[in-house]
Amino acid sequence: MDVSTPTMPAEPGAGQNDRVVTARAVTRVFRRPEVGAALAAVAIFLIFALDPVSQPLWLSQAGLVGWLTQAWQFGIMAVPVGLLMIGGEFDLSAGVMTGSTAILTGLLANGFGWNIWLCIAVSAVFAVLVGLFNGILVVRTKLPSFIVTLATFFILRGTSVGLVEALNANSTVVTVLNPPAGADSARAIFGGTVGASPAYPVALIWWLVATILGMILLSRTTVGNWIFAAGGEPNAARNVGVPVGATKVLLFVLTALGAWLVGTIQFTAGLSAVSEQGVGYELYYIVAAVVGGCLLTGGYGSVLGSSIGAAIIGMALQGVIYARWPSQWGFAFLGILLLFGVIVNAVTFRQAQRARR
Amino acid sequence: MTGTPAPAAQAPASAGDGAPLLEARHVSKYFGSVIALRDVSLQVHAGEVTCVLGDNGAGKSSLIKTLSGVFPPDEGEILVDGQPIRFSGPREARAHGIATVFQDLATVPMMSVWRNFFLGQEPTRSFGPVRFLDQGRAKDVMRVEMAKMGINVSDPNQYVGTLSGGERQAVAISRAVYFGARVLILDEPTSALGVRQSGIVLRYVLQARDMGRGVILITHNPHHAYPVGDRFVLLKLGQVMGSFTKDQIDVAQLTQMMAGGEELAQLSHELQRVSGDLPAARAAAQALAEDAARTV
Ligand SMILES: Nc1ncnc2c1ncn2[C@@H]1O[C@H](COP(=O)(O)OP(=O)(O)OP(=O)(O)O)[C@@H](O)[C@H]1O
């Protein structure tokens, strides 16, 4: 082979290394997808800390509990929804599932008078089945999960409302009047609070646990590797032996289980559930994940970022109330954040693409 | 390569009786009305490089995809060590020590070099019942393997998408070399590469051969195939047009069989146009032009 002719100009090794280093300095900032979300969170916190109207409440413990109580509902779901998005899929049924599981638990408790823990367990099984249904349908049909889970969304919404009204004398609220066995312990574990004034919801611990477990799963385990690959380049992943389909199904199941956890927390708090509970929240989860640095097209993102994204939503929605701005400003806020998040993500992605030669 | 997490570590089931490591027997593959492969047979022996040559759409990639478990053949069979086998997927082929560099490289751009390297075959470490990625070892192994290929990875966390084409190719190749304990399949590994990188890849092929592995090399370029190949299989429109050992054929005959002179002249012309100041590239264009003249 004459490929190494001496006339070829030798490439100076040092020069090449310099190039690597400069390229890295630029990309390093972008490599942590949650950085943008963290900065946005600080900025929003400061806005309400500096606003003279919201300031006193915002900086008090009660104010903290206020926005955290908003945030955990998004936060627990932002973890699996973020993972799912990194895995390249959406779940539009995630919001209504929080309501469906709560309603199922309530109807079982009312109808059969079972121990509440048994009702919760049956709901968990139901959640796993819905997750399997979504996942297997998406993987088998190769249809966009957007459309498949939109169908699930309508099915669940219709059946929950229909069931509640049929079994509940046309009321849209399921209330368990005679607390069955286990109600107190279930409340302590899920829907309870810690402390007196202000009372911190136990759910915050669940949020923290979900975030930490999600972070470990994504960055420290084999399955985490597969999640990135399944969302980033499913064909390539399959060709090197990644069980892409199974990974995606697992993510749908985790999302459904996350919804079950939220539903269980909400149900055990007051032993009641509302038929349209959670409807529309799926979009907040997606906003949290995107603001948190997850790429809509999959393959890139962060669990911590998604959780921070949820905190941002909580702060924005609660902050405008403290500041006595018209509440619609909260949504405008979210819209701007979403745009910001999407643009940062797009820049990140292009950064990686452009560096290719 | 001790302590590899790879099934690569499995001892060769060397029957020693010369049964090919990997074999396709009368394999056909259809995509709807397209006949991608028709009655194709091919053997991969230990310590030998089998070159598969042919035009675009000849069915080369389809052939190696059936051999690496991406899809099963519609007719015919795949044999490993003389035993018929039906791979459930690429994962199972890998478990038999068959590793492939696919034409599209099968890397994930937004994942780091070390994650890509071990994708699908991650080394783990147990903490009680839970198994975690063994990141330290993964990075070490990756660095060592890439260094063997002459590439120093300064940052194992760098995204593969930010690597140069050649570096990315090197990741895919070194990964395949690491896991392909028995058979290494390379689908046009030199297609996207510069002249110098092509030479490096061809050197890897020879190294793998010298380690006693079976190698399948797919290329359009007879000047790449001839120096390293032991056997040459020519595909055309999904069929085997000829099968030769090195002493049955010379590079000019090989070229002639692969393509008509006009196409080569065209190729040479284009290469000249893009070669710029690279003497080696211009020399290659020159060589092609000569081939073209010879085959007309
Ligand atoms: N998944 C598929 N679906 C439909 N047709 C396919 C598929 N894969 C390959 N083909 C067809 O099979 C034929 C052979 O394709 P193949 O990729 O094996 O060719 P090749 O020899 O590798 O070509 P190239 O040199 O361009 O890589 C082509 O006509 C192609 O269009």
Ligand SMILES: [Mg+2]
């Ligand atoms: Mg091909």
